[in-house]
Amino acid sequence: MRPRTLTAYGFLTPYLLIFLAFWVWPIISSFWMSFLNTRRLPWTFAPQANWGRLLVDPAFANALKNTLIILVVQVPVMIALATVLAVLLHSPLLKARGLFRFAFFAPVVVGEVAYAAVFRLMFNYEFGIINKLLALIGIAPISWTSNPTAAMALIIIAVTWRWAGYNAILILAGLQSIPQDLYEAATLDKVSKTRQFLFITIPLLRPIILFCIVLSIIGTMQLFTEPFLITNRGGPGGATETLGMLLYRQGFLSFNFGYASAIAYTIAAIAMALSLLNMWAGKERR
Amino acid sequence: MSAIELKTVRKSFGVVDVINGVDLAIESGEFCVFVGPSGCGKSTLLRMIAGLEDVTGGDVFIDGKRVNAVEPGDRELAMVFQSYALYPHMTVERNMGFGLSMNGMAKAEVDKRVTEAAAALQLQPLLKRKPSQLSGGQRQRVAIGRAIVRHPKAFLFDEPLSNLDAELRVQMRVEITKLHRQLGATMIYVTHDQVEAMTMADRIVVLRGGFIEQQGRPIDLYRDPDNAFVAGFIGSPKMNFFKGTLRPDGKVGLAESAFAPALSSRPGDNREVTIGLRPEHFEIGGEASVALTMEIDLIENLGGNSIWHGRLSSGEKLLVERRGYHDQGLGSSVQVSFRPDDALIFDHDGKRLR
Numbered sequence A: 001m002r003p004r005t006l007t008a009y010g011f012l013t014p015y016l017l018i019f020l021a022f023w024v025w026p027i028i029s030s031f032w033m034s035f036l037n038t039r040r041l042p043w044t045f046a047p048q049a050n051w052g053r054l055l056v057d058p059a060f061a062n063a064l065k066n067t068l069i070i071l072v073v074q075v076p077v078m079i080a081l082a083t084v085l086a087v088l089l090h091s092p093l094l095k096a097r098g099l100f101r102f103a104f105f106a107p108v109v110v111g112e113v114a115y116a117a118v119f120r121l122m123f124n125y126e127f128g129i130i131n132k133l134l135a136l137i138g139i140a141p142i143s144w145t146s147n148p149t150a151a152m153a154l155i156i157i158a159v160t161w162r163w164a165g166y167n168a169i170l171i172l173a174g175l176q177s178i179p180q181d182l183y184e185a186a187t188l189d190k191v192s193k194t195r196q197f198l199f200i201t202i203p204l205l206r207p208i209i210l211f212c213i214v215l216s217i218i219g220t221m222q223l224f225t226e227p228f229l230i231t232n233r234g235g236p237g238g239a240t241e242t243l244g245m246l247l248y249r250q251g252f253l254s255f256n257f258g259y260a261s262a263i264a265y266t267i268a269a270i271a272m273a274l275s276l277l278n279m280w281a282g283k284e285r286r
Numbered sequence B: 001m002s003a004i005e006l007k008t009v010r011k012s013f014g015v016v017d018v019i020n021g022v023d024l025a026i027e028s029g030e031f032c033v034f035v036g037p038s039g040c041g042k043s044t045l046l047r048m049i050a051g052l053e054d055v056t057g058g059d060v061f062i063d064g065k066r067v068n069a070v071e072p073g074d075r076e077l078a079m080v081f082q083s084y085a086l087y088p089h090m091t092v093e094r095n096m097g098f099g100l101s102m103n104g105m106a107k108a109e110v111d112k113r114v115t116e117a118a119a120a121l122q123l124q125p126l127l128k129r130k131p132s133q134l135s136g137g138q139r140q141r142v143a144i145g146r147a148i149v150r151h152p153k154a155f156l157f158d159e160p161l162s163n164l165d166a167e168l169r170v171q172m173r174v175e176i177t178k179l180h181r182q183l184g185a186t187m188i189y190v191t192h193d194q195v196e197a198m199t200m201a202d203r204i205v206v207l208r209g210g211f212i213e214q215q216g217r218p219i220d221l222y223r224d225p226d227n228a229f230v231a232g233f234i235g236s237p238k239m240n241f242f243k244g245t246l247r248p249d250g251k252v253g254l255a256e257s258a259f260a261p262a263l264s265s266r267p268g269d270n271r272e273v274t275i276g277l278r279p280e281h282f283e284i285g286g287e288a289s290v291a292l293t294m295e296i297d298l299i300e301n302l303g304g305n306s307i308w309h310g311r312l313s314s315g316e317k318l319l320v321e322r323r324g325y326h327d328q329g330l331g332s333s334v335q336v337s338f339r340p341d342d343a344l345i346f347d348h349d350g351k352r353l354r
């Protein structure tokens, strides 16, 4: 190697060491750990103890099912909502645009605990504003945290509230990059506003929407904060336990690191598979 | 009946008046060019005709029908944008046919029109490509094709060639002119390039500050401008302007000489005027009757002709255009002369004195 290159690596060494020790090594080591039986010392090589258990463990099946249900409902709803929001935020008719843009983005910068506390208050059975509002239109109060279906809905609503604005801002950036004269050309060609949206805006937004979907899939696969803080650690009775929650329980409550590692790798693999599938399906075909 | 008529049309953006009362009648089949310096309102005027901008005051007529409140899509005009405004996600074919199929035209008819336009513009081999796979000139052709397939009442062009390199610009200029002849369509063409205006137009409309300074055939604007602005704007190299004095005896004093221009009236008193002389109206030597002494600063040789940059004894700059190649000594003085009839006289406010 030339001296100059060596010098460069010399300067990089501290960073590379830390990167290796705290990033690469844990990834490799946890992969190795997923093949170990870590329920008692000494740890022994036993692939079926973790990977085999995944296949038969009802708690894993339940967490996987919950996660996928949330994913399948929440991601499309949120992206659709974000697209609508972005279009509204883009409208020249909207006054005080900067304020609205900030307001919709704000949930992302709010602390997770504060946000969870507010949601718990809002959806409180007796005092929550949501049940009060429902009462106004004659709907009986819903016990958001003790009814399994309502708890799932609550998680979906909370996650959507938190991330829709963020995605809307990303999509808004995409909208703003579409040149105005495309719409003028279409207007002169007597193409209606609705068709302009369907045939010009949506196709041109496709890459950015795809990007948002992939980000959301990855985020939702790892879902942890909401079931942990809002629905009392995946309650009621595991009805909102996600893969992220299960991983936490196995790793940090039961200290079964091998099984937790296997779950972590499963989450990553599913997220990657879904993202690739989605990118493949969304790819332009000629 | 005029194809497009504007009656005291005005436009303000908030408190800024951009178009200040324009009257214009464009005949059917005419190639009309709007020229003027940047910001004079050419695009705004065009967009008002297209319906992309509301009219603040006055009326716009298309085929005798008032269209102030008619939607752009119902005006049956087609526009070619400076940026081309092609749909990036559609093929050339789809770009051209998009407007038609969106309006429910049968696919066979759309295909027929697209094929025709593609043939006229040599686009057949490119039909399956996306705009990103085309050169600037090809994109421009697609944009024109998209206008042609509509069979519009008139074509509107907003500086369509300004993103092209010089050679392509000349080529497209010729193609658009040919197209105009083939289609016999009404065209309004915005440019700030006076060469495009001179070579393409049946009629030039010179705009400045939201007013029409003058309109007419290119050669009339060139030979017989109404004011110093039009005289200076039309023609390349630019017209020379000198300060002079118009005397009661009808003669104009310029530097060391005096001459009698073709004017019908004489002032009662000495009057400060501006004298306009085109570079090609000068001769080297004293053959024409009015002689001036020019100190040569620079000679630009273009091969076929040359442009001499010089100064009069008064310090005023002077351009002289001559045929052939010249390499006279720089810094030396030569005598140049012109015929009094070629001189245009402008009043202090720029108005032409006749």
Ligand SMILES: Nc1ncnc2c1ncn2[C@@H]1O[C@H](COP(=O)(O)OP(=O)(O)OP(=O)(O)O)[C@@H](O)[C@H]1O
Residues within 6 Å of the ligand: B013, B016, B018, B036, B037, B038, B039, B040, B041, B042, B043, B044, B045, B192
């Ligand atoms: N939407 C708008 N709001 C406010 N002012 C505008 C708007 N559009 C144009 N103007 C102003 O109107 C004037 C005329 O603009 P216009 O685009 O018609 O000029 P132009 O003659 O086409 O110039 P160019 O040769 O640079 O294209 C300019 O001073 C411009 O700043």
Ligand SMILES: [Mg+2]
Residues within 6 Å of the ligand: B042, B043, B044, B158, B159
């Ligand atoms: Mg313009």
